[in-house]
Amino acid sequence: MKNIELGSIRPPSESESLLVRVTRGCHWNKCYFCGLYKSMNFSMHPIEDTIQDIKEQAALYQGRKFKSCFLQDGDALVLKTDYLLRILEALNKYFPDLEYITSYARADSITRKSPAELQELRQAGLNHLYCGMETGSDKILQLINKGFHADTVVKSGCMAKDAGMILSEFILIGIGGKEHSEENAIQTADALNMIQPDFIRVHATGIKPESKMWEFVQEGSFTLQSEEEIMIEQKLFLEKLLEMDSYYVNEHIINLLLEVRGNLRTDKLEMLSAINKFLGLSEDEKLLFIVGRRLNIFFMLDDLKKPKQYQKAQECMEKILQKNPQVDFTRLCNYVRQSQI
Ligand code: SF4
Structure with missing residues (x-):
C-alpha cells in the first residue's frame, strides 16, 4: 500500500469529509x-495516482460511511472535464454512500466550462462548489x-446554480481597507443579490506581513480597519443583501461575531440586531470583547456576561497595556487574524 497523498487545506465545513x-x-x-x-x-x-488513492482510502476506511468528499487543492475545476469525470466515477464506485462531492472553484475556471459540462459534472456527483469571489468590486x-x-x-x-450545483461564495470583509470599505460592502452585496448562492461564507480580512498587500499597508495606500470598522462594513453588507434563500454564515474563528449566521429570508433582522448589540456596547466593553475574542476567551457576545471569562479578559487587557500603553489594537488584531488563516 503506497502512502495516500493529501493536501493540508479544506473549507471549515468539510471537516468530516473524505479528502x-x-x-x-x-x-x-x-x-x-x-x-x-x-x-x-x-x-x-x-x-x-488519484484513483489509486481513492481505492486505498476505501480499504483504509472500510465500513465508514462518508457523506461528503472534498477534492483538493485550490481549484479542481481547472482540470479537464473528462479527467474530473474519471475521478468522480471512481469515487462513486468506491464510496457509493457519498451525498456530496465538493471542491474549490475559481470563477474563471467555471466560466471556461460549458453549461453542458457543468451539468455532466453535477450529474456525476460534483454537486457543491466553494468559490472565493472575495468581493464584487472590480477596483x-x-x-x-x-x-x-x-x-x-x-x-x-449563475452558471453553477443553473447546473443545479450547491454554491458557496466566500467573501472578505475588510479586503478594500478603509479606502474602499463602503464599495466592498455595496458592490459585493450587489453581485451576490444577482447570484443568490446557497451559502454566503463571510471572513474578516487578516493581512499577512509577508504578503504583497502588506507592502500596500506599509506604503500607505491601504489602511487597515479596526475590528469595529470591519463590523460596520459587515453591517452595511448585510443590510444591502436581499432577503433571499441564502444561508449567511460567520463560520471561521477569524470572525468576531460567530453568532451572526442564518437564513437571509428569515433571520436577517436577528443577524443585524446581533451586530447592533456589539456596536452599541460602551467603548471599553467593545474593546474588552474584541481583545477577549482575539485571545479566544470569548466566543459569543453573551460571554461578556460570564464573570470568569470577563475577569480573565480584563487581566489580559491590563497585561497588554502594562507592556505597551500605546498598543495599536488595529494592528494587534490584524496580526492575530492573519495568523488564523
Ligand atoms: S486566493 Fe487566489 S492564490 Fe489563493 S488559492 Fe485562491 S485563487 Fe489561488
Whole structure:
C-alpha cells in the first residue's frame, strides 16, 4: 500500500469529509492577500495516482460511511472535464454512500466550462462548489490581483446554480481597507443579490506581513480597519443583501461575531440586531470583547456576561497595556487574524 497523498487545506465545513487530492497547490497563486499555496509549485496529481488513492482510502476506511468528499487543492475545476469525470466515477464506485462531492472553484475556471459540462459534472456527483469571489468590486479585485472581474464572478455563480450545483461564495470583509470599505460592502452585496448562492461564507480580512498587500499597508495606500470598522462594513453588507434563500454564515474563528449566521429570508433582522448589540456596547466593553475574542476567551457576545471569562479578559487587557500603553489594537488584531488563516 503506497502512502495516500493529501493536501493540508479544506473549507471549515468539510471537516468530516473524505479528502482526495486532485491537484497540488493553486495554478493561479497570485492573489496578493493569499499565502495558502505560496511555497508550492502547482501540478496535477496524476490521475492513476488519484484513483489509486481513492481505492486505498476505501480499504483504509472500510465500513465508514462518508457523506461528503472534498477534492483538493485550490481549484479542481481547472482540470479537464473528462479527467474530473474519471475521478468522480471512481469515487462513486468506491464510496457509493457519498451525498456530496465538493471542491474549490475559481470563477474563471467555471466560466471556461460549458453549461453542458457543468451539468455532466453535477450529474456525476460534483454537486457543491466553494468559490472565493472575495468581493464584487472590480477596483478591489484588481487591487488584490484576483485575476478576474466582477462580471465573471456573477456569470460563474449563475452558471453553477443553473447546473443545479450547491454554491458557496466566500467573501472578505475588510479586503478594500478603509479606502474602499463602503464599495466592498455595496458592490459585493450587489453581485451576490444577482447570484443568490446557497451559502454566503463571510471572513474578516487578516493581512499577512509577508504578503504583497502588506507592502500596500506599509506604503500607505491601504489602511487597515479596526475590528469595529470591519463590523460596520459587515453591517452595511448585510443590510444591502436581499432577503433571499441564502444561508449567511460567520463560520471561521477569524470572525468576531460567530453568532451572526442564518437564513437571509428569515433571520436577517436577528443577524443585524446581533451586530447592533456589539456596536452599541460602551467603548471599553467593545474593546474588552474584541481583545477577549482575539485571545479566544470569548466566543459569543453573551460571554461578556460570564464573570470568569470577563475577569480573565480584563487581566489580559491590563497585561497588554502594562507592556505597551500605546498598543495599536488595529494592528494587534490584524496580526492575530492573519495568523488564523
Ligand atoms: S486566493 Fe485562491 S485563487 Fe487566489 S492564490 Fe489563493 S488559492 Fe489561488
